[in-house]
Amino acid sequence: MIAELGHYALVLALGLALVQACVPLYGARKNDPVLMSVAAPAAIAQFGFVAFAFGALVICYVTSDFSVVNVFENSHSAKPLIYKITGVWGNHEGSMLLWVLILSVFGALVAIFGSNLPARLRANVLAVQSWVAFTFYLFILATSNPFLRLSPAPIEGRDLNPILQDPGLAIHPPMLYVGYVGLSISFSFALAALIEGRIDAAWARWVRPWTLLAWMFLTAGIAMGSYWAYYTLGWGGWWFWDPVENASLMPWIAATALLHSAVVMEKRNALKVWTILLAILAFSLSLVGTFLVRSGVLTSVHTFASDPARGMFILMILVLFIGGGLALFALRAPLLKQGGLFAPISREGALVFNNLFLVSACAAVFVGTLYPLALEAVTGEKISVGAPFFNMTFWPLFVPLLIAAPFGPLLAWKRGDLLGVAQRLVGAAALAVIGIAVTFAAEGGGPVLIPFAFGLAIFVIAGALTDLVERTALLRVPLGTAFARARGLPRSAWGTALAHMGLGVTLLGIIGETQLGSERIAEIKPGQSISIRRYDLHFDDIVQRQGPNYSETAARFTVRRGGDVIGTMEPSKRTFPSRGSGTTESALMRRGVGQLYLSLGDLNPDGSIAVRLYHKPLVLMIWLGAIVMVIGGGLSLSDRRLRVGAPKPARGKAVMQPAE
Amino acid sequence: MRVVCSILIALTLLSAPQALAVQPDEILPDTALEGRARALSKELRCMVCQNQSIDDSDAPLARDLRLIVRERLKEGDSDRQVIDFLVARYGEFVLLKPRVALHTALLWFGPPALLCGGALALLLIARRRTRRGSDDQAKPEGGNLTPAEQARLAHLLKSES
Secondary structure (H helix, E strand, O other), X not given: OHHHHHHHHHHHHHHHHHHHHHHHHHHHHHOOHHHHXXXXXXXXXXXXHHHHHHHHHHHHHHOOOOOEHHHHXXXXXXXXXXXXXXXXXXXXXXXXXXXXXXXXXXXXXXXXXXXXXXXXXXXXXXXXXXXXXXXXXXXXXXXXXXXXXXOOOOOOOOOOOHHHOOHHHHHHHXXXXXXXXXXXXXXXXXXXXXXXXXXXXXXXXXXXXXXXXHHHHHHHHHHHHHXXXXXXXXXOOOOXXXXXXXXXXXXXXXXXXXXXXXXXXXXXXXXXXXXXXXXXXXHHXXXXXXXXXXXXXXOOHHHHHHOHHHHHHXXXXXXXXXXXXXXXXXXXXXXXXXXXXXXXXXXXXXXXXXXXXXXXHHHHHHHHHHHHHHHXXXXXXXXXXOHHHHXXXXXXXXXXXXXXXXXXXXXXXXXXXXXXXXXXXXXXXXXXXXXXHHHHHHHOOOOOHHHHHHHHHHHHHHXXXXXXXXXXXXXXXXXXXXXXXXXXXXXXHHHHHHHHHHHHHHHHHHXXXXXXXXXXXXXXXXXXXXXXXXXXXXXXXXEEEEOOOOEEEEEXXXXXXXXXXXXXXXXXXXXXXXXXXXXXXXXXXXXXXXXXXXXEEEEOOOOXXXXXXXXXXXXXXXXXXXXXXXXXXXXXXXXXXXXXXXXXXXXXXXXXXXXX | OHHHHHHHHOOOOOOOOXXXXXXXXXXXXXXXXXXXXXXXXXOEEOOOOOOOEOOOOOOHHHHHHHHHHHHHHHOOOOHHHHHHHHXXXXXXXXXXXXXXXXXXXXXXXXXXXXXXXXXXXXHHHHHHXXXXXXXXXXXXOOOOOOHHHHHHHHHHHHHHO
């Protein structure tokens, strides 16, 4: 019964979405406040229905109702409760339901917090938002219904893929989806502005918090997924340039570009047309990602052709929104007035530079991900595009951004003084040179690239700090005054500095992991030892354990450093009888910001076991950097000037605010 | 993230993502040669896997390829020769970094071309706008104000001063 109710709620949401997609739009056109006011309650009710549908599916999973096909295929009665719940989105149908749930949450949030928006803009935004929702409800109901029944009901389910039975599944997909779907708000705002044919700095101010929110979740979601892959897959890789990863990286890059160009638009009323285009592109890339992942086109072009229902449907959604969005853009963008002139060397110029390189880097990822598919579809020729290609094309486009990052925030608006900025960055550059020299000396004849990469990372971090030091006049005025100034700085300034700093921190981690790590692969028996750098790992014994729905073989190691015991590591292999498959659980030991990483291979008949041992210096900085970036985003979001619905400051105070 | 890949694909494919890749018995005693083998392995695709190099994959085919690579290296082949040998045998699909050729021109040169094109477009726009700049600045943005807006502006200015 509950499954049918959920199904019914989804159908109601579909009907409501259609109303919300048309009525407010017509109302905005006719300037009818009654029709426009339909949008907000409809959006909130839509959220109510989708939340009910989602809740219904969760209940089916929690109660292990195997008469529902989706539950039967992806759950098992012996599974721990948390994985019963996370299993809801560990499959195609359920994850699409999560997608629309988040979409409806965002719709409802705009309805609730958007009361300070002009009525017509709000009506249009919610209408566009509802177009997206409508097509995706239709997609779910027509091709991916999670509420279908099975008769007779099986006794037991097929269980969730063991690799997904991990806390990562509870966090990573929802976060990523919040990011993906959050970009739909920027898209809706862009289309609403185009429909109205007017756009101003206030528009940018309204869009920025939503983009920032989506960006924060994307950043965290991608980082989380990367760490999950790192500890799960057993060889310590954390980024594979896999099409599915690229599908999340592309919207992230586009959102990053959008954040930067929206700043120019808000502060200087320039780059309007470009910002609108980026907003459309960012969400389009989210849709492309959904298409890549959901249609099966990645497995092979042929799989896609043989089971076309879902793939074709998403492709149609894709064409509709990307094509429609760009067509509307082409039609209406000429109406938008360009404003705000600036010299090439200026804050605006730096942000344009940022956008140019980010978009090119995004294009490199895009082409690399889709080219093999396109080539095979057109000529039948099969080529592979993998990590070596991306490393070679992405980094040359990204490194200039890293070099430029410290300069941007220090440049003045309109007309900047590059020489002056360079002088202020002398300290940061000096630190970078020291870093280069030290690494060079420590390395003693390794690849020349490593010291320079370290230098770059230090420059990015120190450069971000320089901005704060300059703004607080630290070192020039008494400490107390600097402290007072630091408190008076807008939070968005702290946000910028932290986000840029996070970039440098992540870069340090990447260099450490890829260039300074070491690896041991060996077959050892209990009683033997394996060593890496200054660490000795003594293989004590093998134990068998029983988990809730798996059995586990764990190898126990005692770790010594210079003779002193510093801990134990217990990598294991788990077998899940319900699926007849297993997982490898690596053991991680944190050493500073580095890690020892140990994972097990096959157990041999003679009692020896294959092990892989890694020393990964600085590796945690990869994700630490992402956390710093997210904190930066959060600070910027909490800036009162950006807060949606924040009361306007009193007139006199506004004049006193420092121009920045 | 590869994990997500399995959320999405493992349901239809029987995937074996638990890789232990290079096995202890494969490793060559000569560390220089082994280093070259590892570097080469990272450039070669395991053709039955989803976007995995033979260095990462534990599929039997990947093992075979790793052994072939080491075999060829032991016989004194250069890196280039090993790659040529594998391409001759398995086609270009085996390379994770496609060769620069006519059919991959867009792949290799598309993004840099976009960068150059974008830079050029910006330059042209900037030049055009500086030439017209003086006119534009003189005109207030948004055109003329309506009488009502002018009254409001006057009122605002009065209250500020």
